[in-house]
Amino acid sequence: MKSKDGRGACLMSERVAIEMREVTKRYPRVLANDRVDLSVREGEIHAIVGENGAGKSTLMKVLYGLVSPDSGSMLVGGEPFSPAGPRDAIRAGIGMVHQHFMLVDTLSIAENVVLGDEPRARGVFVDSRAASERVERLSREYGFELDPREKVEGLSVGLEQRVEIVKVLYRGASILILDEPTGVLTPNEVRELFSILRSLRESGRTIVFITHKLDEVLELADRITVMRDGRVTGVVEAGLTTREELAHMMVGREVLLRVSKSPGAPGETILSVRGLAVEGRKGTEAVRNVDLDVRSGEILGIAGVQGNGQTELIEAITGLRTAGAGSVALRGVDLTGRSPRNVRDSGVAHIPEDRQERGLVLSFTVAENLVFGRHHRAPYSGRGLLDLGAIGERAERLIDENDLRPRDPGSLAGSLSGGNQQKLIVARELDGRPVLVVACQPTRGVDVGAIEFVHRSLLDLRDEGAAVLLVSAELSEIMALSDTIAVMYRGEMVASFGAGEVTEDELGLLMTGGGDAREGRARDHAGGAGTKEPGADRRGGAA
Amino acid sequence: MSRFAKAVSVLSPVIAVAAALLVGGLVVMAIGESPLRVYSILFRGAFGSVDSLGYVVFNACPLIFTGLAVAFAFRAGLFNIGGEGQLYVGSFVCAWVGLKLGGVPAALAVPLLVLASAAGGAAWAAIPGFLKARFGVHEVINTIMLNFIAIGLTSYFVINVFKEPGQMTPQTAEIAASGQLPRLAGALQSVGIPLPAANPLNASILIALGAVWAAWFILNRTTLGYEIRAVGLNPSAAEYAGINVRRMLVVAMMISGAFAGLVATNEIMGFRYRYLDNFSAQIGFMGIAVALLGKNTPLGVLFAALLFGVLNTGALEVDVFTDVPRELILVLQAVTIILVVVANEVLTKKLREREAGAASQATEESA
Numbered sequence: 001m002k003s004k005d006g007r008g009a010c011l012m013s014e015r016v017a018i019e020m021r022e023v024t025k026r027y028p029r030v031l032a033n034d035r036v037d038l039s040v041r042e043g044e045i046h047a048i049v050g051e052n053g054a055g056k057s058t059l060m061k062v063l064y065g066l067v068s069p070d071s072g073s074m075l076v077g078g079e080p081f082s083p084a085g086p087r088d089a090i091r092a093g094i095g096m097v098h099q100h101f102m103l104v105d106t107l108s109i110a111e112n113v114v115l116g117d118e119p120r121a122r123g124v125f126v127d128s129r130a131a132s133e134r135v136e137r138l139s140r141e142y143g144f145e146l147d148p149r150e151k152v153e154g155l156s157v158g159l160e161q162r163v164e165i166v167k168v169l170y171r172g173a174s175i176l177i178l179d180e181p182t183g184v185l186t187p188n189e190v191r192e193l194f195s196i197l198r199s200l201r202e203s204g205r206t207i208v209f210i211t212h213k214l215d216e217v218l219e220l221a222d223r224i225t226v227m228r229d230g231r232v233t234g235v236v237e238a239g240l241t242t243r244e245e246l247a248h249m250m251v252g253r254e255v256l257l258r259v260s261k262s263p264g265a266p267g268e269t270i271l272s273v274r275g276l277a278v279e280g281r282k283g284t285e286a287v288r289n290v291d292l293d294v295r296s297g298e299i300l301g302i303a304g305v306q307g308n309g310q311t312e313l314i315e316a317i318t319g320l321r322t323a324g325a326g327s328v329a330l331r332g333v334d335l336t337g338r339s340p341r342n343v344r345d346s347g348v349a350h351i352p353e354d355r356q357e358r359g360l361v362l363s364f365t366v367a368e369n370l371v372f373g374r375h376h377r378a379p380y381s382g383r384g385l386l387d388l389g390a391i392g393e394r395a396e397r398l399i400d401e402n403d404l405r406p407r408d409p410g411s412l413a414g415s416l417s418g419g420n421q422q423k424l425i426v427a428r429e430l431d432g433r434p435v436l437v438v439a440c441q442p443t444r445g446v447d448v449g450a451i452e453f454v455h456r457s458l459l460d461l462r463d464e465g466a467a468v469l470l471v472s473a474e475l476s477e478i479m480a481l482s483d484t485i486a487v488m489y490r491g492e493m494v495a496s497f498g499a500g501e502v503t504e505d506e507l508g509l510l511m512t513g514g515g516d517a518r519e520g521r522a523r524d525h526a527g528g529a530g531t532k533e534p535g536a537d538r539r540g541g542a543a
Numbered sequence: 544m545s546r547f548a549k550a551v552s553v554l555s556p557v558i559a560v561a562a563a564l565l566v567g568g569l570v571v572m573a574i575g576e577s578p579l580r581v582y583s584i585l586f587r588g589a590f591g592s593v594d595s596l597g598y599v600v601f602n603a604c605p606l607i608f609t610g611l612a613v614a615f616a617f618r619a620g621l622f623n624i625g626g627e628g629q630l631y632v633g634s635f636v637c638a639w640v641g642l643k644l645g646g647v648p649a650a651l652a653v654p655l656l657v658l659a660s661a662a663g664g665a666a667w668a669a670i671p672g673f674l675k676a677r678f679g680v681h682e683v684i685n686t687i688m689l690n691f692i693a694i695g696l697t698s699y700f701v702i703n704v705f706k707e708p709g710q711m712t713p714q715t716a717e718i719a720a721s722g723q724l725p726r727l728a729g730a731l732q733s734v735g736i737p738l739p740a741a742n743p744l745n746a747s748i749l750i751a752l753g754a755v756w757a758a759w760f761i762l763n764r765t766t767l768g769y770e771i772r773a774v775g776l777n778p779s780a781a782e783y784a785g786i787n788v789r790r791m792l793v794v795a796m797m798i799s800g801a802f803a804g805l806v807a808t809n810e811i812m813g814f815r816y817r818y819l820d821n822f823s824a825q826i827g828f829m830g831i832a833v834a835l836l837g838k839n840t841p842l843g844v845l846f847a848a849l850l851f852g853v854l855n856t857g858a859l860e861v862d863v864f865t866d867v868p869r870e871l872i873l874v875l876q877a878v879t880i881i882l883v884v885v886a887n888e889v890l891t892k893k894l895r896e897r898e899a900g901a902a903s904q905a906t907e908e909s910a
Contacts, residue, residue: 320782341785350783358783361776368769373784381766388764 016078017042017175017206018063023072025058032058033069034230040175040223045197045207047217047238050227051250051447052418056210059227060177063208064096065089076175095173097164099180103152110135110148113167138166142199158189165196175206182216183445186305187475187508194220212250212447214243214257215476226250251449259455262463264483264499267296268331270467271317271436276326278312280491286312288491290326292469294436299458299468301482302493303475303507306441309491310471311353314440317469318350319343330436344373347435351425351442353471355418359425362414366404367395369413370428402427402453419450426454430461437461440471455481475504489513555890556836556843559882560850566882567875576867585872588860589853597728597742601814603852605630605806607751609830610837610844611758612664612803616682617839618762619795620775625671625686626803627827628693629664633804635697636663637811638818639705641718652722656812657750657805664804665797667693672796676789682796694821701820713820724813745813754802758841761798771795803827832880851876 020038024031032055040046048056061067063074065083074081076092083089086096103112110132119130135148144162152163161181168176178197182190197207197220211217217224218238226234226249234249247255273292280286287309294300304310315321317328319340328335335343344350352358360369371380371391379390395409404427405420413421422443430437439458443451458481462468472478478485486496487510495510568578589599609626616623623629637660644652671685698713707716724746731738738744762768773781774791782788810822833851837843858872 318783339785339787340782341787344785352783357777358780361773361780363776364773372773372780375769375784376766384765384767386764386766386769 015042016040017044017076018208019075020059020063021073021075023059023062023069023074025055025062025067025069031230033062033072035072036227036230036232038225038232039235040206040208042206043201043204044222045201045209045220047209047211047221047224048227049211049214049217049224049246049250051212051449052445053229053447054227054250055230056227057179058230060096060179060208060210063089064094064177090171090173093172093174094177095168095171095175096177097161097168097179097181099183101160101164103160103163105153106151108149108151109146109155109163109166112152112163113148113170115167117171134170135166138169142169142196142203144196156189157184158186158192161185161189161193162196169200174204175208176200177208177210179210180212181209182211182213184306186473186512187504188512190216214246214448217246218243228252247448250447255448256452257448258480259452259459261459261481264298264462266298266483267465269293270296270331271469272329272332273317274327274329276313276316276328277324278309278316278321279324280309280312285324286491287316290491290493292486292493294467294469296465296467297462298483299462299470299481300484300486301470301472301478302486302488303478303511304471304473304488305511306473308488308511310440310488312491313488314350314353314438314469314471317343318348318438341376345377347433349429349434349437351429351437351439353440353444355421355425360413360421362412364413365410366399366413366416366424367391367409369424370395370398370409372428374432398427398431419446422446423450423453426457430457433464434461434466437466437468438471439468441473442470443472443474443477451477475507478507479504487511552838555886556838556847556883559836559886560879562882562886563875563879566878567871570871570874571867574867576865581861581865581867581871584864585854585857585861588857591860593737594739594742595856597738597744598856599849599852600748601742601744601809601852602855603848604748604751604809605826606829606833606848606851607845608754608802608805608809609827610833610848611754611830611841612799612827613830613834614837614839614841614844615758615762615802616795616799617834618775619771619791619799620778621672621675621792621796621799622683623668623671623686623796623799623803624683624831625668625689625800625827626830627823627825628686628690629667629800629803630806630823630827631693631697632667633660633662633664633800634807634811634822635700635818636660636804637807638715638718641722641811642705642716644719644722647719647721649721652719653724653812656718656722657808660804660807660811661801662804663807664800664802666800668796668800668803669793672793672800675796676792690827697818698820701818705818707817714815715818717816718811722812723816724808726813743814745809747809747813750805750808752845754805755841755845758802758844762841767794803830829876832876835880836883 016039018038018040020036022035022037023033024035025033036055036059038059048059050056058067062069065085065088076094081092083092104115107115110128113135114131119127119134132148135146138144139146139148144166146159146162146166152160155163165176181193185193201207209221221238224236224238224241224246225232226236226246228250243257247257271292271294273290276287276290277285278287290313292300302310312321316323319335319338319342323336330346330348333346335346356362361372364372371394375381375386380387380394392409398404399407399409402423404423413424416424426442437458442454442458446454458468458470470478470481483499484496485499485502485507486493487507488494489511490513564582568582571578571581589595609630612626612629613623637656640659641656644655667689670689671682674680674685675682701715702713705715707714726742727744727746728738728740728742762772770781770786771791771794773784773786774788778788806826811818815822829851833844833847836850837845837847854872854876858869861867861871862869
């Protein structure tokens with residue numbers, strides 16, 4: 001386990017756990033899987049990477065019996081395997097940890113785990129003590145640190161995910177499929193998840209791990225299958241490859257994993273937030289006494305675990321939510337309490353956190369979506385009428401400039417890939433020289449190629465003198481783009497740094513309340529960053 | 544929209560109508576009549592003569608208005624069940640203004656009454672619109688309740704305040720002649736279409752066709768329509784784009800109510816020339832069925848209303864010449880609607896599978 005090349009070698013047998021041969025699945029408009037071969041050895045962590053739409057999820061759905069393939073064959077543990085549904089897959093020892101958790105909030109952890117397969121007492125009653133004991137045993141064995149009696153509703157996302165994993169183990173799975181498991185986790189939770197997965201591997205279990213994050217793959221996986229456009233483009237040992245090579249296999253061309261960035265040249269203050277307080281749901285104070293300044297030509301990155309008030313902060317700035325106290329000013333003009341339209345019209349662009357909830361009308365065409373938010377302004381609208389000509393021209397231009405696919409202004413936004421949906425929003429919002437760009441999770445769930453595009457666009461705009469407020473849970477994104485980095489934790493700005501003055505690890509700690517938050521602006525706080533954080537200890541143990 | 548999606552939206556009503564006729568045929572057989580005979584009588588009743596065709600269009604006319612009302616609100620994400628109440632209020636206001644127009648020339652009286660009808664319906668619909676926008680109260684409950692109130696209030700006024708003197712019938716006196724719409728028989732005869740003079744088809748149908756165009760134009764060509772559709776499809780995104788969602792809810796509801804109110808142009812201005820208590824006989828509710836069948840598009844509403852006009856007109860003949868009660872037509876209409884909804888679900892599920900295939904392929908975000 002010490003050298004990268006040799007890790008797991010002692011445990012990984014040459015026996016094959018899963019063998020998929022020439023699996024093909026065609027949907028009416030796409031070939032989702034085109035003669036895909038997948039071979040997963042027993043006891044290995046096998047990553048399947050690829051951009052969105054490469055066919056990873058379809059392949060796993062085939063394996064789990066959720067989708068029946070048009071052709072191809074499968075072997076599980078050497079036996080021919082053609083599941084009619086997930087039941088067959090579970091019986092064959094395959095367990096799936098879904099991206100979206102399926103837990104009952106009002107039940108305890110133990111009850112959730114045994115749901116559907118409860119240990120019985122006297123035939124009809126659920127034997128809750130037996131359930132608790134079994135869950136406790138599993139929890140101890142793999143370091144889940146779960147209290148079986150605790151209710152699910154209060155759990156963090158990371159813990160909920162562990163409950164899902166225990167659920168799968170409880171049903172006797174020896175092969176675990178995890179679909180994009182890290183998307184919702186904090187950096188520390190990711191480390192903890194990885195150490196759990198490693199201990200599962202040591203117990204002889206086989207893990208199939210779907211992701212599009214290259215760092216994770218290299219850190220965790222033993223072997224990697226890369227997919228693109230429904231085909232396998234490579235199978236490599238994790239120790240013998242690089243991020244660049246993987247990215248190339250995924251995208252089919254050279255990709256800049258980190259956009260080059262010149263030092264910023266900040267000018268006058270554009271956005272000025274003072275003493276802002278915003279109420280969240282259930283009357284809690286989601287944002288507390290926040291001060292912010294973003295200057296022209298500067299990207300201010302706000303790092304933070306989702307749910308620490310970023311959404312409320314952004315919505316208060318963009319007029320979508322009323323601030324309880326404090327003020328928001330744009331170039332000295334007070335924007336507090338203005339309508340969203342008013343804020344937009346004064347030059348604020350907003351890339352929203354959730355593209356499908358806020359950013360797009362999925363049943364509108366691409367052209368209609370590209371004018372969304374400025375549909376009421378000339379030249380797109382005049383005397384109450386839409387100017388379809390101008391709207392069409394704008395669509396053609398933006399599709400062209402931003403290489404949106406498909407190149408058809410008449411196609412519905414809902415039929416676009418996630419990456420293209422995001423590109424659509426970015427293209428729309430960044431067009432027309434905004435004074436301030438508020439970008440919230442701008443690359444969430446989009447693939448490597450689109451990430452490069454979004455990052456490039458934001459930097460270009462900065463260089464043209466726009467102020468950019470970037471909110472992201474993706475630390476690498478914050479690090480790559482920001483000129484100034486602030487950390488938001490529980491509704492407050494707990495620290496702020498210049499670019500290059502802080503490491504990802506330190507940010508990770510601050511984001512989860514580690515480190516001496518009150519010393520916020522101190523540049524030397526990093527040395528004092530607490531070791532109280534439990535994740536840190538465990539990471540040490542697992543390294 | 545993909546070609547398949549377009550095909551679905553046209554095909555599902557057609558399939559449903561065909562299937563409904565089949566089911567109706569079984570009912571007819573159960574009664575002991577021959578389906579072929581009944582259907583031939585039904586369609587002869589509707590298409591057999593110029594006179595009957597005139598009736599088809601006349602019967603379709605109010606359904607076009609109420610169908611548009613439901614469809615328009617639906618595009619804003621609102622379910623307006625209150626067409627019945629709105630058409631009563633619109634008609635009542637129309638008659639009330641019409642009674643006072645003695646001496647006003649037709650060129651002024653007709654537009655004034657059209658406006659009064661629309662305004663009455665719009666005002667009545669504004670109430671649930673406002674309650675929804677301001678307090679988030681569901682419009683279905685409020686529109687239903689406002690139907691009762693409208694029916695009760697108009698009844699009260701007709702019987703107790705505005706009843707024609709010396710008459711037993713609960714109706715008002717005739718509105719000013721200058722506010723009455725001409726029948727179309729004369730005009731059609733002069734171009735060689737032999738529509739009998741007694742046929743009630745009147746100029747309201749031209750207003751109805753105008754309304755179909757207006758609904759389409761508002762929804763697809765105006766900034767207001769764009770905003771209304773955005774609110775209907777994704778209110779949260781609409782808010783993000785700077786659209787005043789609450790205002791749009793009220794405005795959409797009022798436009799919807801105005802369409803319902805325009806029923807008065809056929810019933811008051813073009814046919815009865817007076818307000819008759821409880822005249823509607825569910826025209827407002829039939830509008831829901833018409834909108835459903837017409838897929839909530841203005842053109843679809845036009846065709847669906849005409850189909851219902853055919854069924855309603857033919858039903859009379861069926862009643863006279865067979866042992867099948869005219870209520871069979873009601874059954875047919877209801878079965879059609881159910882089948883439209885089912886066919887729609889089935890076909891859109893198919894559609895969604897196709898799209899999902901492509902989209903999950905494209906996004907792979909959901910497990």
